[in-house]
Amino acid sequence: MIRFLEWVIELISGIRIALSPSFIGCAIGGIVYIKFPTFLGLVIAYTIGLAGIITGILWAIRIHKTQGTSWFMSRINASPDLDQLDSPGKNEKEKKSGETTDKSEPD
Numbered sequence: 001m002i003r004f005l006e007w008v009i010e011l012i013s014g015i016r017i018a019l020s021p022s023f024i025g026c027a028i029g030g031i032v033y034i035k036f037p038t039f040l041g042l043v044i045a046y047t048i049g050l051a052g053i054i055t056g057i058l059w060a061i062r063i064h065k066t067q068g069t070s071w072f073m074s075r076i077n078a079s080p081d082l083d084q085l086d087s088p089g090k091n092e093k094e095k096k097s098g099e100t101t102d103k104s105e106p107d
Contacts (some may be wrong), residue, residue, distance in 0.1 A: 013069035018056035025052010 004012035029052070036044070063072045 009070050010064065010068065013073040014060040014064055015061055017058040018053075021056035021059060022049075022053045025049050025055065027045060028052070035072055 026049040029047075029049035032048060033041050033045035035041070060069065063069055
């Protein structure tokens, strides 16, 4: 059961990785078709959209083979700015040692 859940998480992460370039390719293709609403514009739009989908699939496969998709997505979704807010240890250590973060001269 655990292996199945790991597989599902990897699959969902891989789909999320593949969707990014796919959406970009399809959006650019849609813009091309709006600018050139002819048969040639439609072919170019489909080609750009298909290139985005293929790029997304290949990128997701490459990440899966090298790092793992869930590890990659955890690094993408991490916010180091918020990690600093959660670490009160630094401020507590400074208070105990008498150091301050203010570098101005005492009065």
